[in-house]
Amino acid sequence: MRASQSRQKSYHDKRRKNLEFQEGDHVFLRVTPTTGVGRALKMRKLTPRFIGPYQILKRVGNVAYQIALPPSLSNLHSVFHVSQLRKYIFDPSHVIESDKVQIKENLTFETLPLRIEDQKSKELRGKTISLVKVVWGGATSESVTWEVESQMRDSYPELFPSVLGSATVFRRDIFI
Template identity: 90%
Template sequence: MQKLTPRFIGPYQILKRHGNVACQIALPPSLSNLHSVFHVSQLRNYIFDPSHVIESNKVQIKENLTFETLPLRIEDQKTKELRGKTISLVKVVWGGATGESATWEVQIQMRDSYPELFLSGVSVCLP
């Protein structure tokens, strides 16, 4: 299972505004298969901070415009009741070139895909 974390990339220059709701962005050649006009809800103002810069060549973007993040560790565990069914979830910390993020995942799927996460000294209840 590949997990993607929504992140913003850039900053990129706005070339042209299309009405009040869209902007054309100057994209690098590596993103040339993307349409260059975006709705303003997908854009964020950016105040420059050198610590935010991620070299775009460090992020391996695939043909379908995704990139891979790998699970680093399991941070927490909980169960959720859904229509009379109990599901065990684990909070997984994902890492990659864009930094760390955490998501709740189905425990059985994570154990099948990444059994090494469950071998450490982390106390996680397994069904």
């Protein structure tokens, strides 16, 4: 029995490498249901196995590290065993550029009506509603929506050829 254990230990020790991190390194944190991380994230089927990267603040013991957690994980203890960490290797493709969209405090952004492409009437039970197809543009790509013609005439008379007006800045708030 001891010979078998010794043989298995030697197999394991050949492949084992001791992990050590320095202060300032970035690591991924393992998400498992047994640790508090899995419970904090409301573990689901498609939850990633590792989250992060997070920065190492200091080494606490031989095999424990304190990491900087975001406010969303503030209910967790910030010290983790080295087995729960994986080294993060920086890759420029991991950096995601945000769009140049300026979002306001009420989570809206501005789009501008560019032109009216089409017009149609929609028949309801007792009345007819005139609709216009408006092409919107702005910081994002162009989008097309059908709007009520009377509301568009009141808000943006410059878009209609029958009414001449001065060029003004148009605004439409989109909720995210």
